[in-house]
Amino acid sequence: MSGDMWDPAIYGRYADERSRPFFDLVARVDAERPRRVVDAGCGTGDLTAELARRWPRAEVHGFDSSPAMIAGAPAGGRLTFSVEDVARWCPRSPVDVIVSNAVLQWVPEHREVLRRWAGTLATDGWLAFQVPGNFGAPSHALVRELCRTKWRDRLADLVREAPVGDPAEYHDLLAGAGCQVDAWETTYLHVLTGEDTVLRWVSGTSLRPMLDRLTPEEAEDFLCDCAALLDEAYPRGPHGTLFPFRRIFVVAQKVISR
Numbered sequence: 001m002s003g004d005m006w007d008p009a010i011y012g013r014y015a016d017e018r019s020r021p022f023f024d025l026v027a028r029v030d031a032e033r034p035r036r037v038v039d040a041g042c043g044t045g046d047l048t049a050e051l052a053r054r055w056p057r058a059e060v061h062g063f064d065s066s067p068a069m070i071a072g073a074p075a076g077g078r079l080t081f082s083v084e085d086v087a088r089w090c091p092r093s094p095v096d097v098i099v100s101n102a103v104l105q106w107v108p109e110h111r112e113v114l115r116r117w118a119g120t121l122a123t124d125g126w127l128a129f130q131v132p133g134n135f136g137a138p139s140h141a142l143v144r145e146l147c148r149t150k151w152r153d154r155l156a157d158l159v160r161e162a163p164v165g166d167p168a169e170y171h172d173l174l175a176g177a178g179c180q181v182d183a184w185e186t187t188y189l190h191v192l193t194g195e196d197t198v199l200r201w202v203s204g205t206s207l208r209p210m211l212d213r214l215t216p217e218e219a220e221d222f223l224c225d226c227a228a229l230l231d232e233a234y235p236r237g238p239h240g241t242l243f244p245f246r247r248i249f250v251v252a253q254k255v256i257s258r
């Protein structure tokens with residue numbers, strides 16, 4: 001994989017659908033006057049700016065490992081950004097709110113990261129994250145199958161079976177780290193319009209490692225193979241293409257200092 005596989009223009013195609021879970025997540029964070037808020041894996045920073053609006057007195061910092069994603073982030077005033085890796089980031093002083101939306105599925109050691117973050121929260125601090133829980137859905141299973149068969153020689157090592165846990169697992173992990181935990185799941189039914197909509201969606205996220213590995217010609221062939229399978233699994237109906245998408249949400253508040 002190259003240093004930066006992300007493309008903000010492609011990721012931004014479904015901005016409304018992708019931002020809804022962020023707002024559903026943050027709505028459950030009951031911090032009144034946090035001083036330090038961090039958005040871990042902030043992407044373009046547009047949603048980080050929403051955190052600054054939500055908490056008008058807070059210093060809000062977003063970081064992301066992708067220089068391309070963060071390049072146009074709206075820094076200024078209380079809002080700052082940096083290029084950093086979730087796996088290594090550790091705050092120098094306690095943080096009141098850590099938010100991480102649609103990021104930790106990319107971080108294999110994220111359970112360890114969550115324990116570390118819980119340890120760095122201020123007393124009564126909050127940790128809120130959301131990850132996709134749709135790795136068993138056809139949009140992922142069919143692509144995994146392609147990577148293991150026709151594209152085995154080029155892509156087999158990129159297959160990720162189940163990069164995230166269930167709400168109950170995260171509940172127990174963070175309760176064990178001294179937090180009171182609210183964990184749940186939601187399946188959104190996205191209604192997408194146009195041609196190859198599911199392919200266009202996954203091209204911005206789960207296909208990034210494959211597209212980053214392949215030559216442009218190979219990538220074109222691979223996308224054609226994906227399109228054929230995804231069109232069959234998600235047929236276009238009279239009202240659009242229905243794309244169910246399960247997501248896992250965890251909001252934890254530190255109640256015990258360890």
Ligand SMILES: C[S@@+](CC[C@H](N)C(=O)[O-])C[C@H]1O[C@@H](n2cnc3c(N)ncnc32)[C@H](O)[C@@H]1O
Pocket residue numbers: 006022040041042043044047063064065066069084085086087100101102103106107205
């Ligand atoms: C699906 S996007 C979500 C971006 C943003 N949180 C949002 O909700 O719009 C995933 C982001 O995670 C970032 N990311 C992936 N692995 C990361 C890591 N190890 N450290 C920091 N950021 C990471 C990517 O660069 C990308 O911007």
